[in-house]
Amino acid sequence: MIVMKFGGTSVQDAPAIDRVAAIVREHLTEKPVVVVSALAKMTDQLLAMASAAGAGNREKALELSLAARERHFNTASDLLGTGKFAQIHAELEEEFNALDELLRGVVAVGELTPRTTDNIAGFGERVSSRIATAAFSLRGLNASHVDSRQCVVTDASFTKAVPDLEETNSRLREIVKPLLERGRVPVMGGFIGSTPDGITTTLGRGGSDFTAAIVGAGLDAQRIEIWTDVDGMMTTDPGLCPQARRIKTISFEEAAELAYFGAKVLHPATLLPAIQKNIPVLILNSRNPRNEGTRITATAPKSRNVFKAIAAKKRITVVDIVATRMLMAHGFLKSIFEVFAEHRCPVDMVSTSEVSVSVTVDSNESIAAIAADLGKLADVKYEGRKAIVCLVGENIRSIPGIAAKVFSAIADVNIQMISQGASEINISFVVDETDVPKVVSRLHEVFFSEVDSEVFA
Ligand code: ADP
Ligand code: ASP
Ligand code: MG
Numbered sequence: 001m002i003v004m005k006f007g008g009t010s011v012q013d014a015p016a017i018d019r020v021a022a023i024v025r026e027h028l029t030e031k032p033v034v035v036v037s038a039l040a041k042m043t044d045q046l047l048a049m050a051s052a053a054g055a056g057n058r059e060k061a062l063e064l065s066l067a068a069r070e071r072h073f074n075t076a077s078d079l080l081g082t083g084k085f086a087q088i089h090a091e092l093e094e095e096f097n098a099l100d101e102l103l104r105g106v107v108a109v110g111e112l113t114p115r116t117t118d119n120i121a122g123f124g125e126r127v128s129s130r131i132a133t134a135a136f137s138l139r140g141l142n143a144s145h146v147d148s149r150q151c152v153v154t155d156a157s158f159t160k161a162v163p164d165l166e167e168t169n170s171r172l173r174e175i176v177k178p179l180l181e182r183g184r185v186p187v188m189g190g191f192i193g194s195t196p197d198g199i200t201t202t203l204g205r206g207g208s209d210f211t212a213a214i215v216g217a218g219l220d221a222q223r224i225e226i227w228t229d230v231d232g233m234m235t236t237d238p239g240l241c242p243q244a245r246r247i248k249t250i251s252f253e254e255a256a257e258l259a260y261f262g263a264k265v266l267h268p269a270t271l272l273p274a275i276q277k278n279i280p281v282l283i284l285n286s287r288n289p290r291n292e293g294t295r296i297t298a299t300a301p302k303s304r305n306v307f308k309a310i311a312a313k314k315r316i317t318v319v320d321i322v323a324t325r326m327l328m329a330h331g332f333l334k335s336i337f338e339v340f341a342e343h344r345c346p347v348d349m350v351s352t353s354e355v356s357v358s359v360t361v362d363s364n365e366s367i368a369a370i371a372a373d374l375g376k377l378a379d380v381k382y383e384g385r386k387a388i389v390c391l392v393g394e395n396i397r398s399i400p401g402i403a404a405k406v407f408s409a410i411a412d413v414n415i416q417m418i419s420q421g422a423s424e425i426n427i428s429f430v431v432d433e434t435d436v437p438k439v440v441s442r443l444h445e446v447f448f449s450e451v452d453s454e455v456f457a
Helices: 014-025 042-054 058-109 114-121 123-138 165-175 177-181 208-218 252-260 271-277 332-342 367-374 402-409 433-448
Strands: 002-006 032-036 143-146 185-189 192-194 200-202 223-228 249-251 281-285 294-297 309-322 347-352 356-362 379-392 418-420 426-432
Touching: 002 014, 002 208, 014 032, 014 058, 014 123, 032 123, 032 208, 042 058, 042 114, 042 123, 058 114, 058 123, 114 123, 114 200, 123 143, 123 185, 165 177, 165 208, 185 208, 208 223, 208 271, 249 252, 252 271, 252 294, 252 309, 252 379, 309 367, 309 433, 332 347, 332 356, 332 367, 347 418, 367 379, 379 433, 402 426, 402 433, 426 433
Parallel strands: 002 032, 002 223, 032 185, 143 185, 223 281, 249 294
Antiparallel strands: 192 200, 281 294, 309 356, 309 379, 347 356, 379 426, 418 426
């Protein structure tokens, strides 16, 4: 079997879903399980409804919800025609009524909890998967809708739930596998799961890729296909730098690093299940399905280019912790990292001097509280609106003088922290967010104006 995951833009409207049906049809012999995201921008809109309701703005919340309802009804009726649309109309009505009920509930209690946020955010995939199933069926595919919340079992860390793979795998074998054996095409919403007692959770923004990987690993897929709106994984974000080239093949390790450091084309957790089962992951373009995309596998061919790609991760805060008194005290770093752990805040980069430690974290609401706790141990200051720029490539292991080439290309830019990871496949550093376009396009010019045609298109 294979997993085919279609992102938001790939299912954004009726013509897009129609293209998806045609793509899936071409792969029927390989027994696809289809995972779909919410229609493009829907999750953002659901979160906007949730926060409007949380702020007590009932009108705005319900107005946004009505617009979402109409968009889905229009998409479904365009895809299905009046007759078939009537068949799923009641299901969709029920979902949107439940959404309105929730929004009213939030307004009534005057509080938006992470648990309710997840419940609201999950509606996009709940309805997109139903519409896709009906559209596939009408187009002659034996599609069966599977509610992902019955398969993907997670803990209760709402908005970034962690799957229980053992339980999930057993549910996938119980619910999805028999459908495949009967020649059906299971269609599931990405992003959502539920706790063992049935409370809806989400896997974090962009999490449908992760769903695809969980399903692929759980059912021992031959391949996991991530269908999106670009030709594959590129040498940098094509939205940032139009000169970006397609990477034909890349290793799990390199791609994971890029995903983690901001290449939004792939959710950072996606590759873990694939690596464990050694399942190749393909990134493909649903608007250009003949293009061969990017193939991510255990090992990738060596390229003449030093790097495979450049990623940039914005919304970073740098925390500087200065502690002359604690100089040399053992256990000091441990106590610092305990503070971050207590706040469940992952640290990305770390650099130390004799008297100070600087770390980067994703900007979040807890920064002030973290700084206050760190303040009990040392002098602390923090600054947001930073970005980590990360250059990735397995070749840097073997080529001397690379760092000099990187930093001389951006000698006029203020660079804060520099790190060459222990894995030795990335060089990363911190700059002001506003410098990202300049830094990325300069580095791209230096390292990718000529590319090895074995590896890049
Ligand atoms: P989907 O809705 O299909 O999941 P996303 O918007 O999450 O799509 O991811 C695709 C987008 O990722 C592209 O449109 C592109 O702007 C962005 N992106 C960032 N870095 C890269 C990269 N290195 N290669 C390709 N796309 C990238
Ligand atoms: N719809 C979700 C989001 O926008 C998940 C995804 O598309 O991967 O974050
Ligand atoms: Mg995505």
